[in-house]
Amino acid sequence: MSSSDLAHEQTYVSTLYDRLAELEERARQRLAELPDDADSPPSVRSERAALATREVEKLARYRAAETGLCFGRIDLADGERRYIGRIGLFDDSGDHEPMLIDWRAPAARPFYLATAAAPMAVHRRRHLRLRGRVVTELRDEVLDSTTATPGDATLVGEAALLAELAAVRTGRMRDIIGTIQAEQDHVIRSEHRGVLVVEGGPGTGKTAVALHRAAYLLYTYREQLAHRGVLVVGPNQTFVGYIDQVLPSLGETGVRMATLADLLPGVTADATEPAEVAEVKGRAVMAEVVAAAVRDRQQVPAEPTPVTLTDRHPSLAYQAEVVTLEPADCAAARDAARATGLPHNRARRVFTDQLLTAVAGQVAGRLGDDPYAGESLGGGDAPGAGVSLLGGADVAALARELRGDPQLRAAIDRLWPQLTPQRLLTELYADDERLASAASALPAADRQRLRRDPGAGWTEADVPLLDEAAELLGDPPAPERAAPRSDEEIEYAQGVLEIAEGSRTIDDEDSESELLSVPDLLTAEQLSGRQTTIDTRSVAERAAEDRSWAYGHIIVDEAQEVTPMGWRALLRRCPSRWLTVVGDPAQTGRLGPPTDWDAVFTADGAAWQLARLTVNYRTPAEVMTLAAGVLARVGPALPLPRSVRYTGHEPQLRRVDPAELTDQLCTLLTQEVAAVDDGRTAVIVPTGLFTEVAQAVTAARDDAATHDDPAMLEHPVALVTPLESKGLEFDSVVLVEPRQIVAESTSGWGDLYVALTRTTRRLTVLHTGELPAELQHTLEDL
Numbered sequence: 058m059s060s061s062d063l064a065h066e067q068t069y070v071s072t073l074y075d076r077l078a079e080l081e082e083r084a085r086q087r088l089a090e091l092p093d094d095a096d097s098p099p100s101v102r103s104e105r106a107a108l109a110t111r112e113v114e115k116l117a118r119y120r121a122a123e124t125g126l127c128f129g130r131i132d133l134a135d136g137e138r139r140y141i142g143r144i145g146l147f148d149d150s151g152d153h154e155p156m157l158i159d160w161r162a163p164a165a166r167p168f169y170l171a172t173a174a175a176p177m178a179v180h181r182r183r184h185l186r187l188r189g190r191v192v193t194e195l196r197d198e199v200l201d202s203t204t205a206t207p208g209d210a211t212l213v214g215e216a217a218l219l220a221e222l223a224a225v226r227t228g229r230m231r232d233i234i235g236t237i238q239a240e241q242d243h244v245i246r247s248e249h250r251g252v253l254v255v256e257g258g259p260g261t262g263k264t265a266v267a268l269h270r271a272a273y274l275l276y277t278y279r280e281q282l283a284h285r286g287v288l289v290v291g292p293n294q295t296f297v298g299y300i301d302q303v304l305p306s307l308g309e310t311g312v313r314m315a316t317l318a319d320l321l322p323g324v325t326a327d328a329t330e331p332a333e334v335a336e337v338k339g340r341a342v343m344a345e346v347v348a349a350a351v352r353d354r355q356q357v358p359a360e361p362t363p364v365t366l367t368d369r370h371p372s373l374a375y376q377a378e379v380v381t382l383e384p385a386d387c388a389a390a391r392d393a394a395r396a397t398g399l400p401h402n403r404a405r406r407v408f409t410d411q412l413l414t415a416v417a418g419q420v421a422g423r424l425g426d427d428p429y430a431g432e433s434l435g436g437g438d439a440p441g442a443g444v445s446l447l448g449g450a451d452v453a454a455l456a457r458e459l460r461g462d463p464q465l466r467a468a469i470d471r472l473w474p475q476l477t478p479q480r481l482l483t484e485l486y487a488d489d490e491r492l493a494s495a496a497s498a499l500p501a502a503d504r505q506r507l508r509r510d511p512g513a514g515w516t517e518a519d520v521p522l523l524d525e526a527a528e529l530l531g532d533p534p535a536p537e538r539a540a541p542r543s544d545e546e547i548e549y550a551q552g553v554l555e556i557a558e559g560s561r562t563i564d565d566e567d568s569e570s571e572l573l574s575v576p577d578l579l580t581a582e583q584l585s586g587r588q589t590t591i592d593t594r595s596v597a598e599r600a601a602e603d604r605s606w607a608y609g610h611i612i613v614d615e616a617q618e619v620t621p622m623g624w625r626a627l628l629r630r631c632p633s634r635w636l637t638v639v640g641d642p643a644q645t646g647r648l649g650p651p652t653d654w655d656a657v658f659t660a661d662g663a664a665w666q667l668a669r670l671t672v673n674y675r676t677p678a679e680v681m682t683l684a685a686g687v688l689a690r691v692g693p694a695l696p697l698p699r700s701v702r703y704t705g706h707e708p709q710l711r712r713v714d715p716a717e718l719t720d721q722l723c724t725l726l727t728q729e730v731a732a733v734d735d736g737r738t739a740v741i742v743p744t745g746l747f748t749e750v751a752q753a754v755t756a757a758r759d760d761a762a763t764h765d766d767p768a769m770l771e772h773p774v775a776l777v778t779p780l781e782s783k784g785l786e787f788d789s790v791v792l793v794e795p796r797q798i799v800a801e802s803t804s805g806w807g808d809l810y811v812a813l814t815r816t817t818r819r820l821t822v823l824h825t826g827e828l829p830a831e832l833q834h835t836l837e838d839l
């Protein structure tokens with residue numbers, strides 16, 4: 058590439074940065090010019106808050122675009138030249154000519170799709186590499202079948218791609234907007250408005266593609282998605298930490314990232330449990346178990362139940378101290394409450410009302426009996442025997458009075474208690490009888506797995522069950538008195554009232570003294586209650602605090618790990634059924650059958666489509682050859698993704714003396730850390746060996762960390778179990794005791810396959826006994 062080419066691009070890129078700085082300055086000014094709000098009415102304040110939010114978001118996008126602002130250029134056959142970058146920039150002329158095209162805009166698409174065979178009117182594609190604002194490198198491809206450089210015809214911008222893939226890892230995932238490949242582009246820009254399921258082997262870019270799709274959808278459907286927000290679900294907090302920089306680096310900050318365990322506000326699901334228990338909790342049948350557990354809490358007594366009233370009710374002249382809850386009355390009240398279709402806590406009101414009316418009728422029957430019914434008083438004024446003297450209004454008044462009786466309330470509570478999801482599940486798990494009734498569809502051994510004493514804490518598998526329960530129970534009816542207003546709000550309202558009082562006209566003062574003023578009509582508390590509080594939380598924050606939030610789009614990563622109950626919780630949060638779901642059946646770590654997409658989505662009425670990614674960008678071909686034997690054990694029909702590159706490093710298989718395992722490991726780590734420079738090395742250890750190995754390694758090296766450290770991935774050495782390594786990648790991987798990994802795994806060979814495919818460059822397998830034949834065979838075949 059000539060230096061004049063570089064100089065030319067430098068001039069252009071500098072102009073782009075100048076334009077970006079101008080726009081940033083303008084947004085900052087607009088923010089500064091927004092008037093102070095304090096005294097404006099709520100409608101004006103909320104409009105200004107919206108304006109401010111828009112400017113703040115713009116500023117965030119401009120800032121995010123600073124690094125690597127422009128990364129590409131396409132020259133079209135007709136002479137048009139388009140620069141492609143992180144955001145769109147237009148010049149200030151009246152025509153607003155595009156200076157830089159957002160990578161998500163349709164005009165940028167040929168940059169990602171054009172090949173020599175199908176050039177899409179592109180004559181040349183250029184990749185620009187920047188360091189800060191300086192253009193350091195250009196890579197050109199001429200898309201002309203006669204002059205095209207030889208290479209992998211399926212790859213777009215092969216040289217730039219391979220340079221990206223060779224870069225050392227930092228412990229945080231990066232965006233890939235400069236080198237998105239054609240099959241990935243089709244997924245990112247898919248116009249499918251239902252569920253898009255993307256399957257692909259390790260390293261095929263499923264996570265990268267899912268996140269770029271989120272950015273693409275937010276760009277293309279910003280109005281629609283800005284209000285409802287986008288949720289990205291990952292398998293664990295380490296993974297969420299690994300990917301959480303990608304969308305902000307693309308200028309998108311309004312996305313909520315969470316694990317399934319975080320879905321329910323107010324529930325911390327950090328307890329652990331055996332995989333066999335989690336598997337039972339994840340089954341679809343658990344929806345029926347939870348529903349039955351709720352129904353079981355709506356009871357009818359087998360026998361008439363006497364209740365001694367405690368209060369001396371003013372209207373009960375004869376002190377009817379004992380009332381009876383008749384099974385037939387309770388059953389009628391239960392039927393009426395269920396027939397409303399309301400959630401349990403809301404339907405409780407109907408049950409209570411109807412039962413109280415029945416009890417009041419009983420009391421009224423006693424009170425209203427005509428004492429002279431048997432006597433002949435002459436005249437036809439008395440209603441006669443068996444006919445109450447009290448009318449419907451009297452019965453209603455009695456029912457109202459009875460509602461306050463503590464004994465009666467307690468009796469009703471036993472029949473139809475107000476329940477929280479936590480109480481429902483705690484009492485279900487803790488009681489064999491309740492379990493036998495609600496979970497009768499489960500075999501006895503599985504029911505026993507659910508048995509647990511109160512206070513054990515919640516696990517991730519409990520969250521969808523709690524969510525299911527929350528849906529069936531509903532929120533309790535709003536408390537009669539609203540939550541007290543804050544002192545500050547009341548003080549402000551008091552001030553308003555004083556001003557209103559002080560600003561009364563002279564005419565007012567002259568008028569009659571009984572003329573009411575504002576403070577006579579309204580207390581400060583009432584006025585503060587009428588003020589509209591302006592919610593300054595972001596959409597993502599509001600969504601996180603609201604169990605019933607409906608997201609505009611949901612992205613689910615490592616989707617093969619989600620259980621049928623997990624899917625119910627996710628789909629509930631996306632009424633539009635617009636989801637992107639990425640996963641690999643071969644990497645399933647959970648017990649139970651693999652996910653049947655049809656059973657999950659078609660049964661739910663969602664239109665779903667399958668797309669596949671076939672090229673592995675992470676794992677070198679040498680390592681994938683080793684992993685092939687293991688994949689065959691995971692499932693003979695599962696496709697092996699094609700690796701995009703060889704690195705020249707054959708995987709090392711080292712047998713060591715059991716007594717020397719940790720010493721050998723520490724020595725090896727010193728070599729690996731040196732070999733990857735600033736890169737990252739992982740030690741993947743079976744769970745049963747984890748504590749021993751982690752203690753030895755962290756004692757020997759202060760650059761090593763485990764998941765106890767939230768910044769684990771930023772350390773040169775991370776110690777992880779196979780399950781924790783899911784979705785992550787490292788420059789070098791040391792895999793300890795593969796045979797034990799398989800022995801411990803609940804899903805057969807899947808965990809070993811995941812562990813083997815985490816490396817971008819180097820792999821060493823340390824083992825003390827025989828290697829699994831699957832690893833040896835593959836090597837012999839080489």
Ligand SMILES: Nc1ncnc2c1ncn2[C@@H]1O[C@H](COP(=O)(O)OP(=O)(O)OP(=O)(O)O)[C@@H](O)[C@H]1O
Nearest residue numbers: 233236237238259260261262263264265674675784
């Ligand atoms: N088009 C691309 N250009 C540059 N890098 C890419 C591209 N596609 C994927 N990569 C890189 O390949 C690596 C693997 O991508 P990613 O983690 O998204 O794969 P995955 O399919 O989710 O893997 P796994 O299932 O093993 O977790 C990442 O470092 C990612 O940045």
